[in-house]
Amino acid sequence: VLLVAAGCVRNRFDYIDIAASEKALAALEAGFEAVPDSVADGRILFLLSQGTPVADVLVYPGETGDVLFKDPVVPFGFSCESVGTDVLMDSLHVKAGRLYTDSGLNARMLYLQDGRMSLPVLNKVAELAAREAFIGGVKPSVCLNKDDESVFQRTVEKVWLSGNVMSGKTAKSILKAAGVKPDVKTKADSLFFQHRRLSDIDIYRICNLGTHTGPVKLRFRVQGRLPFQWNPDTGEITPVSYKLKKRSTKVTLPTVPGDDTFIVFGS
DSSP: OOEEETTTTEEESSEEEEHHHHHHHHHHHHHHHHHOSSTTTHHHHHHSSSSSESSSSSEEEEESOOOOOOOOOOOOTTEEEEEEEHHHHOEEEETTEEEEOOOOTSSEEEEEESSSEHHHHHHHHOOOOHTTEEEEEEEOEEEEHHHGGGHHHHHHHHTTTTTOSSSSHHHHHHHHHHOOOOOOEEOOEEEEEEEEEEETEEEEEEEEOOOOOEEEEEESOOOHHHEEEEEEOOOEEEEEEEEEEEEEEHHHHHHHHOOEEEEEEEO
């Protein structure tokens, strides 16, 4: 059952163009079914190449190039993506408190990993904070250009007085303060997920990395659209048991150890 209003359906952020969504879904199905069985992991790679990742946290490793990207500690159900200096400076912007890149990647929070920073990068962080983006991680403390030191330190102290800029806080606590609910919620502790979005289609990869066998209940942060299981081993697309909630969708998924499958929410 679609929640339709004036030819559109409501999701977390925008109205969906039903006709465009159905066209994109048909093209996705055709591409999925066309992958030859002889190509190892072909359907998995095909679906993971679609659209853009969905993340709750954008991690900025820094501009020196000597800090490796590392996920901040967040509970299962939240996801992170890394952004480089070029994306941060040229592509990242804020709309209604959310961070967006020109490619469509969006998140609720920017997490800084390196306390060394140039003044231009700090100014960009300050701009994002002024537009109510949540900022966490390491508080900048070392200016990469000593000539900018005094301005750098004044800017840091000003920005880090903002209520949406937090140091010494876990990513979990900042997400809670931002009102972000888990993208995927389940009591099974052996699952791994990835989430991509393509033209109002949500694609979730669900992997069972442990020994859990039997039905698993998952709550997805998707509303108003129907879920189907896409089996990358066989190419089959089948219905799953689900319940539509006000702000989410509950899905019951049969699992065995080593399962690697997809739940796709279309129109």
